[in-house]
Amino acid sequence: MSAYDDLIAYQHDTQALAEVMGRLGWDQETVMPRGAADQRSEEMAAMESVLHARRTDPRVGEWLQQAEAKDDVAKANLRLIRRHYDRAVKVPADLAKALAKATSRAQGIWAEARAAEDVDAFLPTLTEILRLRREEAAAIAGDADPYDALLQDYEPGTTGAEIEALFSRMRPRLVELRGKILSSGYDPEPLAGHFPETTQLLFTHEIAKTFGYDFAHGRIDKAVHPFSSGSGHDVRITTRVDESEPLGCLYSTIHEVGHGCYEQHIEDAYLLSVLGQGVSMGVHESQSRSYENQMGRSRAFTGWLFDKMRDTYGDLNLADADAFHAAVNRVRSGYIRTEADEVHYNLHILLRFDLERALIKGDLEVADLEAAWNDRFHADFGVAVDKPSNGMLQDVHWSVGLFGYFPTYTLGNVYAGCLFKTLREDLPEVDAQMAAGDLSGATGWMAENLQRHGGLHEPREIVERASRAPVSEGPLLDYLDAKFGAIYGL
Structure with a gap:
């Protein structure tokens, strides 16, 4: 197999695991028992650790260096995988795990605060999430605008x-x-x-x-x-x-x-x-x-x-x-x-x-x-x-x-x-x-x-x-x- 074939096969499994993590998120917001929130946050953090390790695996960088694109689909695959890899390697694994855990827990806290019309009950959680996201933005942006670094997750190429x-x-x-x-x-x-x-x-x-x-x-x-x-x-x-x-x-x-x-x-x-x-x-x-x-x-x-x-x-x-x-x-x-x-x-x-x-x-x-x-x-x-x-x-x-x-x-x-x-x-x-x-x-x-x-x-x-x-x-x-x-x- 070529470096490109190895990369695509590896990426296939990474995407499959990401879909499983997405399904956990869907379950959490639809049918998960309320009392399972803390356990679910640990599960989400564990999944993120696995995904982050795969996304930052040095082999991905090596395959990207060696892979050759023979058509437009291959060019697009390499462009996007390289973009995701370059971003992922800038984010420490502990930070990625902490964000997954905090945002998972926060959904239930936000929903309860919203139902109770209680802003104060949500502020400590939001403060922690903002701290983590600022840290992530700084790690990705370097000397650039940290907000722009976060924006790339949703609309690449826009500032x-x-x-x-x-x-x-x-x-x-x-x-x-x-x-x-x-x-x-x-x-x-x-x-x-x-x-x-x-x-x-x-x-x-x-x-x-x-x-x-x-x-x-x-x-x-x-x-x-x-x-x-x-x-x-x-x-x-x-x-x-x-x-x-x-x-x-x-x-x-x-x-x-x-x-x-x-x-x-x-x-x-x-x-x-x-x-x-x-x-x-x-x-x-x-x-x-x-x-x-x-x-x-x-x-x-x-x-x-x-x-x-x-x-x-x-x-x-x-x-x-x-x-x-x-x-x-x-x-x-x-x-x-x-x-x-x-x-x-x-x-x-x-x-x-x-x-x-x-x-x-x-x-x-x-x-x-x-x-x-x-x-x-x-x-x-x-x-x-x-x-x-x-x-x-x-x-x-x-x-x-x-x-x-x-x-x-x-x-x-x-x-x-x-x-x-x-x-x-x-x-x-x-x-x-x-x-x-x-x-x-x-x-x-x-x-x-x-x-x-x-x-x-x-x-x-x-x-x-x-x-x-x-x-x-x-x-x-x-x-x-x-x-x-x-x-x-x-």
């Missing part, structure tokens, strides 16, 4: 400065659109009523299949914070249920289906390799956000969905499909990011990006985070935070150490704007299809032009290949202006 510039360009048009909507004098009637949990879960199961999610290789479970997990032939998603607000469950599910379909549609030839998962979280979010918004909240699809909702729940309080479309896209200054309308959503991300960047840099400490969050939220949204679960405790990300993840949501929105503009050009019949409840044209275009490639191309490259244009915030902002201008008569 905090680039994201800051993107947000600066987007913010004026978002704020202007928000102002026009809120001063329009029109406030759509929200969907109201009682929607039983069992019925909601059955309904979202059906809608997931409508969007092409493969239940032979996946499943839906409940979690405090919806997420997706896995790749290849085992891709699982979660949702949450509020019996007075079915749209939260419905659109959380569609969002996670977007993630899940990306993973399910990657070429089988890349299974259990570094190419066998989504290339970045920004590209991943382009799929979940386009499924949720450009497809799921479109006037075409919501017209079909309105009839399905009435078939499922009986008469609704909304008069017709136009009223339902307006309710689905109702703009308001809500607290919760995952339930935010498309106009406010990126303002939620900008808040988190600025705060976590300050935390990693040392300009903000955990003890001051709640006050900083509440002040910034009031300034940006004009509403005072009423309780921690609507404020700094609402998201799971920081509790599991995902510093650098949040900006990829807005990158995903920008990518989705680019992709869907081209999709519409290629499929002029897409609205007619979605109005009939047929998502196969739109989802098939995404699968063919982006999803199947997995990690073969770099993040920005795959978006530009699929959209046949440079990445720009323009298509997203134009889409938002047109959509909400029509709903609110602007």
Whole structure:
């Protein structure tokens, strides 16, 4: 066997073990007994020790030096394995193990603190996680920006400065659109009523299949914070249920289906390799956000969905499909990011990006985070935070150490704007299809032009290949202006 063949065989087993560790994480957030949290943290730490040892094995470095790439797939494999190896060898094994243990334990502590509205119960844990992540960032970055070092885990090739510039360009048009909507004098009637949990879960199961999610290789479970997990032939998603607000469950599910379909549609030839998962979280979010918004909240699809909702729940309080479309896209200054309308959503991300960047840099400490969050939220949204679960405790990300993840949501929105503009050009019949409840044209275009490639191309490259244009915030902002201008008569 060649050095390349030896490297790929070794990497195959490493990826398989990583999938097992991911399954432990899924179990922890869905069905694990609460009393097992401490034991699970030890199990996760042990798994991370094994994985870190494999990722930093000197043989990997030797194989990388000797391996020859004979085609584009081999070149991509070597590029990604080298990137992961160069990062892993900079992180001490004890630190990697400590992070795995701390973030595993933190999930339960965060969930209990959130349920009890008790920030103080979570602060010591968050302080420890931040300390560990700062240490990791310093080890990776050297003399470079530590936040950028963490960002590479989620969006390789992107810097905090680039994201800051993107947000600066987007913010004026978002704020202007928000102002026009809120001063329009029109406030759509929200969907109201009682929607039983069992019925909601059955309904979202059906809608997931409508969007092409493969239940032979996946499943839906409940979690405090919806997420997706896995790749290849085992891709699982979660949702949450509020019996007075079915749209939260419905659109959380569609969002996670977007993630899940990306993973399910990657070429089988890349299974259990570094190419066998989504290339970045920004590209991943382009799929979940386009499924949720450009497809799921479109006037075409919501017209079909309105009839399905009435078939499922009986008469609704909304008069017709136009009223339902307006309710689905109702703009308001809500607290919760995952339930935010498309106009406010990126303002939620900008808040988190600025705060976590300050935390990693040392300009903000955990003890001051709640006050900083509440002040910034009031300034940006004009509403005072009423309780921690609507404020700094609402998201799971920081509790599991995902510093650098949040900006990829807005990158995903920008990518989705680019992709869907081209999709519409290629499929002029897409609205007619979605109005009939047929998502196969739109989802098939995404699968063919982006999803199947997995990690073969770099993040920005795959978006530009699929959209046949440079990445720009323009298509997203134009889409938002047109959509909400029509709903609110602007």
